[in-house]
Amino acid sequence: MKSNSLLNIALVGNPNTGKTSLFNQLTGLNQKVGNYPGITVDKKQGKCKISEELTAEITDLPGTYSINPTTLDETIVLETLLNKNNDSYPDLVIVVAEVENLKRNLFLFSQIKDLQFPSILVINMSDQMARKGISIDIDALKKELKSEIVLVSARKKIGIDDLKKEIENFENWNTEPIANISDKIDTVFFEDIKTTFPEFSLYKSWLLITQQKNLGFLSRELHQKITAFNTESEKIKKYQHKETIYRYQIINEILKKTYAVDKNEATDLRSKLDRILTHRIFGYLIFFGVLMLIFQSIFEWASFPMDLIDGFFANLSELAKTNLPKGTFTNLIAEGVIPGIGGVVIFIPQIAILFMFIATLEETGYMSRVVFLMDKIMRKFGMSGKSIIPLISGTACAIPAIMASRNISDWKERLITILVIPFTTCSARLPVYAILIALIIPDERVFGIFNLQGLTLMGLYLLGFAAAISSAILLHNVLKIKTQGLFVIEMPNYKLPSFKNIFYEVVEKTKAFVFGAGKIILALSIILWFLASNGSAKFKNATEFVTAQESTNNLPDAVLNKKIASYRLEHSYIGIMGKVIEPVIKPMGYDWKIGIALISSFAAREVFIGALATIYNVESEGESNGTIKERMAAEVDPISGEKRFNLATGMSLLLFYAFAMQCIGTLAIVKRETKSWKWPILQLTGMGVLAYLVAVITYTILS
């Protein structure tokens, strides 16, 4: 065994067993989120000190009911446990079970045991046994399962030390299989498997055969051997069925001897809550109320920290400019890097609040009721009840939302969900909306209570959802993919949410956003700054060119400097790019400066504001005259003398941003999740054309 390196431990278990609570208890803040090679599924790992000499690296595998996967997340479990070359291939496996659903949890445990890993059964929520009228004869169960068992209560930190103590001794654990599938199903067939794959346990060989299409790591030689067994799919299916029945037979036998429930103790709180939360009227009302609460909080609670962050980075930028020696490097820091970082950090409050809500709803078990409530409706749009969670997440950021679609087992439903998510109003659109609305919509009240600006913002949110739903209907009718309609979801018992779990979830999701999307935003801010501060010959000699013009004679210095700066911007690389696309964007009512911001925000929407800030900043040559909003308000069309950001241009921009696919991060994740360039390209062009047409029409009507 590994003596000098880390002990690899895999944490496996059904969803809703408190597996994550246990993981958090074992590892604390020593967690990191990595990627599994080749796929974007998050891999949660953490270090845990088992004893003075022994440290373990624990991998929290996605929750699953069985080793046979039905979703992408579950495929990870299979792959990690079967592929010896996987970095996380475990030295031992901890299977987390929950006291109430022990039978179903033991199904998974029996599969792990049959893979002959040193494995230990952790029965969680043991503190609730008495209340639920459950009694377990642990010693007898240990004997029957030929395994060590530890009772824990992860949330209350009970039993964690016992578990560590048992792990120290893992080399002496019994690794005999539990189920003898060979004798019970087809002796000849399985004996043949045994002789063909002498190097593997029988169950592993059987999984290699049944799950061949889900395994990416097989060598060619192994592939051929496996294919030889995979000729009759009917037979394989029948045997899987038999295996399942057989496993439950064994488990029922074992539990008969060791497990008892006093039915009278069972509470009916669950059925009462179910009746209300899935009621045909109250159910929807409550769900709508929850949604309103979430959106309200995102705006109300997040606006204060966001203002602080905004102000902080503006001051920091100013501070850098005044205190650092003048030069290119200082400009890069003050005009490129600091605003770039600020542009990422500013989204943290909203993303954190949103994920706090989503984690809470999932922890309590309410999310499953929403899925139940919404499934039929969502199916009319070609999606699944499970699409609700990604669509709500999409209001924070499309990237984690698209990853959240992985637990939709039906490919067509999943694909449609992925394709329409970018229409939902993500938080990157918010600053763009906010500033444009403030510029073009008067801050007035209608009917005495509704704020007109707030109504416009809400309208844009609804527009986003409407666009998502209508394009889903379109895709549903156009895409020729067979749906299997397979849909099984567990309705877990209601629980009080654990603060600790929610906290970790929020930290993890926020980190993923900052380091994922953040990198792109920061890099682009720097590139943008570079393109704006370098340019053609005319850019370099701007002063001579401007002063050579007769009209500039006798102008006061300040005005002259401004003229030079704007001449420079026009001939910088980014200015040249803006000029090139000007004819195309003119019908939408934009000039080349907005064009620059548009180009830059094709990589990430939020860059729009930063880009305009940079442009007007460069143009004003360091004289800071007011906030970005004031500068935008002062910007006039040099020909007509009208305000640049008037109603027509503003509305056209708002709608363009509502529909256009302007996020490299999202495109990249769609490519990875769908394993094809076809879908991201479809999104980019489809949404782009729609946005352009809508913007042109809006501008034409309003101007």
Add this chain to the structure above:
Amino acid sequence: MGDTIANLKIGERGIIQDFCLDAIPLNLLEMGCLPGKEVRLLQIAPLKDPLYIKVNGSHLAIRIETAKQINITKLR
């Protein structure tokens, strides 16, 4: 006879007889929905689909197409 889970009314119970393997996801079996087990219909979603059942100790929601494929005998 000829009853399926889809014929149950809320609160009614039945014993699973058999089903067509192709129409049933393996994971439904693995969650304990097996022949001989008692199944009870707990709730029906507002638009008559999906169904919320309890089977073999598990609380699950399944779609009506799946429910129609699972033959049962009603318990009275």
